[in-house]
Amino acid sequence: MDFPSNLMRKLELRRENESLRSLPSQNTMIDFSSNDYLGFAQDQELFDKVHEELEIYAPRIGSTGSRLLSGNFELHEALEVQIANFFKAESALLFNSGYDANVGLLSSVPQRGDLIFYDETSHASIRDGIRLSNAKSLKFKHNDLDELRIKLENAGQAVQRYVVVESIYSMDGDVAPLEELASMATTYNFKLIIDEAHSTGVYGSKGDGMVNELNLTASVFARIYTFGKAAGCHGAAVVGSPLLKQYLVNFARSFIYTTAMPPHSVLAIKNSLLLLESTQNRTKLQENIELFKKTSDKLGLDAIFIKSDSAIQCAIISSNAKVKKISLQLNAHNFDVKPIISPTVPIGEERIRFCIHSYNTSADIKEILFLLSTFV
Ligand SMILES: Cc1ncc(COP(=O)(O)O)c(C=O)c1O
Incomplete structure (x- = not known):
């Protein structure tokens, strides 16, 4: 059956803007993406x-x-x-x-x-x-x-x-x-x-x-x-x-x-x-958030991160194409992060959203930020 041409055009526009969404496959990468901040979903x-x-x-x-x-x-x-x-x-x-x-x-x-x-x-x-x-x-x-x-x-x-x-x-x-x-x-x-x-x-x-x-x-x-x-x-x-x-x-x-x-x-x-x-996981989460912030400051990344004390830490990397590329580079190193592209956020404010968890290790936090510093 024909798919309506006006809807087809909308999909094409998304492809042109690098904003076409598709469902990611399940993966076993190190989780810096889910909302399972305390690990309860897998407890x-x-x-x-x-x-x-x-x-x-x-x-x-x-x-x-x-x-x-x-x-x-x-x-x-x-x-x-x-x-x-x-x-x-x-x-x-x-x-x-x-x-x-x-x-x-x-x-x-x-x-x-x-x-x-x-x-x-x-x-x-x-x-x-x-x-x-x-x-x-x-x-x-x-x-x-x-x-x-x-x-x-x-x-x-x-x-x-x-x-x-x-x-x-x-x-x-x-x-x-x-x-x-x-x-x-x-x-x-x-x-x-x-x-x-x-x-x-x-x-x-x-x-x-x-x-x-x-x-x-x-x-x-x-x-x-x-x-x-x-x-x-x-x-x-x-x-x-x-x-x-x-x-x-x-x-x-x-x-x-x-x-x-x-x-x-x-x-x-x-x-x-x-x-x-x-749970003790809340304390662990707070420690990990502090480590994440301290490490990103040390690496000189504070300029690109939105100021936040929460488990959500976002690095602004303008343009859908660029933010997607860097996110794929981090994926290639086994880190699960997702690019947040426009129109979800305004054009020019595209970002990688790092979700910190109680179960992220110090080594992983340091490595993902080091990698980010070499990619931006
Ligand atoms: C601020 C805010 N409110 C509401 C929701 C929706 O919650 P739920 O995922 O339970 O539908 C979300 C989820 O992303 C959210 O971030």
């Missing part, structure tokens, strides 16, 4: 515990339907209580992914007549949620609170105002100024929504995220925690007030019109949160 004890509990509590494959129909089990409800307690929130609602959580929350909560202000580098799931909502939206320059203030002052009347940020930005690895934003929420009368995808499991005394680390829970309207990154599982939760939960159960379409999370995933998140409380 044998966690794996065994989940299977043991699956046999005992839920020896079944699927959840059979939406949470509002046949798919609501005690396991889901118990996990939501555990999540709320873990993240110091009044209540929690599970979603099948962080993408679903952001789309569900942002498409249903802001109404016509409301205004959403969001950071220009926000994750696609935040943007897609905003695009589906009936509210008007305004983006502000990345982490630029002066510009946000100006936009808040000049935006005119709104029934309700929302500001959406990520605590750690997924493509830059830097942090949002959460304390200032929390105090601005009162001065400028907006509701603050914080996506904690990349701080879940990594920040906070037990991995309960940056909002808890900074003791800001009372100033935040909704927080999004995802379990596919440091927690090593899949799925996400929106935490906030019981009324927010009730509202989402009634209006968030990505929660309502989808099959509930299967028991295996529920038990994986349950046990991953328990493991987060006791």
